[in-house]
Amino acid sequence: MRVAITGCGGIAAAHAQCVEMAGDEIIAVADVNEDAARQFAGKHGGVAFKDVEDLLAQARPDAAIVCTPPNSHSAIVTALLEAGVPVLCEKPLAHTVADASDLVDAARRTGVPAYVAYCHRFNPAARLMRDYAREGKLGTLFTFRNAFVGSAPQLTTAWRTDPEISGGGCLMDNGSHSLDILQFITGPVSEVWSKLHFAAEGRGDVAADLLTVGEGGVAGLISVSYVSARPQAVFEVIGSEMALQYDYESSGSTVTAFRPGAEPALIEMQAGCDVRFIEQYRAFSEAMKGRPTALATFDEALSVSRVIDRCQQQAGTPGGVC
Numbered sequence: 564m565r566v567a568i569t570g571c572g573g574i575a576a577a578h579a580q581c582v583e584m585a586g587d588e589i590i591a592v593a594d595v596n597e598d599a600a601r602q603f604a605g606k607h608g609g610v611a612f613k614d615v616e617d618l619l620a621q622a623r624p625d626a627a628i629v630c631t632p633p634n635s636h637s638a639i640v641t642a643l644l645e646a647g648v649p650v651l652c653e654k655p656l657a658h659t660v661a662d663a664s665d666l667v668d669a670a671r672r673t674g675v676p677a678y679v680a681y682c683h684r685f686n687p688a689a690r691l692m693r694d695y696a697r698e699g700k701l702g703t704l705f706t707f708r709n710a711f712v713g714s715a716p717q718l719t720t721a722w723r724t725d726p727e728i729s730g731g732g733c734l735m736d737n738g739s740h741s742l743d744i745l746q747f748i749t750g751p752v753s754e755v756w757s758k759l760h761f762a763a764e765g766r767g768d769v770a771a772d773l774l775t776v777g778e779g780g781v782a783g784l785i786s787v788s789y790v791s792a793r794p795q796a797v798f799e800v801i802g803s804e805m806a807l808q809y810d811y812e813s814s815g816s817t818v819t820a821f822r823p824g825a826e827p828a829l830i831e832m833q834a835g836c837d838v839r840f841i842e843q844y845r846a847f848s849e850a851m852k853g854r855p856t857a858l859a860t861f862d863e864a865l866s867v868s869r870v871i872d873r874c875q876q877q878a879g880t881p882g883g884v885c
């Protein structure tokens with residue numbers, strides 16, 4: 564596959580590695596920071612452009628990976644889809660529900676394959692939990708719990724907490740991943756109660772706590788934070804018969820199963836959480852061949868955006884002290 568990448572910052576490098584590992588070719592890259600584009604092309608290949616319009620005028624990629632900040636996704640992804648180029652867009656789909664909704668319409672209108680890079684669903688643990696939940700092995704599903712918390716003070720002043728660019732803060736950034744895994748494993752969220760925590764006026768949240776209820780009555784408890792002293796990256800799904808837990812720090816290639824009255828047991832997987840970008844790219848190339856895919860659709864990503872929007876409305880504003 565001949566791939567284009569727009570946005571040549573942090574996450575683009577992870578995607579470029581996956582393209583290279585698959586034996587595919589990066590033929591074009593674009594970044595408003597032309598130096599960044601040139602350096603990235605020097606390292607990973609392809610011709611460097613300053614924006615997607617220039618890129619599309621001169622290159623014809625088989626697919627594109629969009630790695631720019633959320634407020635630019637709508638224009639870039641729409642241009643790609645209208646040019647007939649299939650897209651894997653970084654999360655969240657957009658910085659507002661309106662833009663996310665427009666992108667769902669653009670994908671439908673053009674009929675061009677379009678997915679969102681919610682990579683944590685490609686952690687084999689998330690897939691195992693989804694399978695167990697669907698097969699009824701957990702009994703009645705009660706609760707999904709997740710914490711993506713840590714100390715990242717640099718993000719409290721970066722674009723990630725600039726509502727104009729990111730559409731919010733830590734909830735939009737970490738929490739969009741949390742909500743995607745929650746819905747991937749247990750199904751759609753229908754209600755949400757939330758508390759967003761702000762550190763400065765006009766900035767997005769730096770932490771958020773959510774209680775959700777899904778269509779089957781499954782509860783979701785999510786905590787995300789940039790300002791937590793103790794880092795934690797863990798998710799678990801709890802049912803009447805069994806609970807499954809995955810901890811990014813310590814689980815490696817196992818999921819821990821807890822059954823009432825029994826010792827915890829380890830379920831071995833074929834790989835650990837670090838394969839998620841590789842598996843995601845593999846899924847993207849398979850989808851390009853028309854094969855079924857577990858990639859997040861634009862509709863699924865819109866539903867994540869809607870839950871976040873409801874939380875922000877409960878807080879009063881995507882940026883501000885509440």
Ligand SMILES: NC(=O)c1ccc[n+]([C@@H]2O[C@H](COP(=O)([O-])OP(=O)(O)OC[C@H]3O[C@@H](n4cnc5c(N)ncnc54)[C@H](O)[C@@H]3O)[C@@H](O)[C@H]2O)c1
Pocket residue numbers: 569570571572573574575593594595596599613614615629630631632633635653654655680681682736
């Ligand atoms: N899946 C994950 O685990 C994960 C991790 C990090 C970031 N992300 C997502 O990836 C995206 C990018 O994040 P990042 O950390 O790489 O950001 P970054 O700031 O490191 O890089 C973004 C790059 O995009 C460029 N850019 C900005 N607007 C542009 C435009 N209109 N056209 C072309 N280039 C433009 C910037 O100059 C910069 O080089 C975001 O949507 C973010 O949420 C996902």
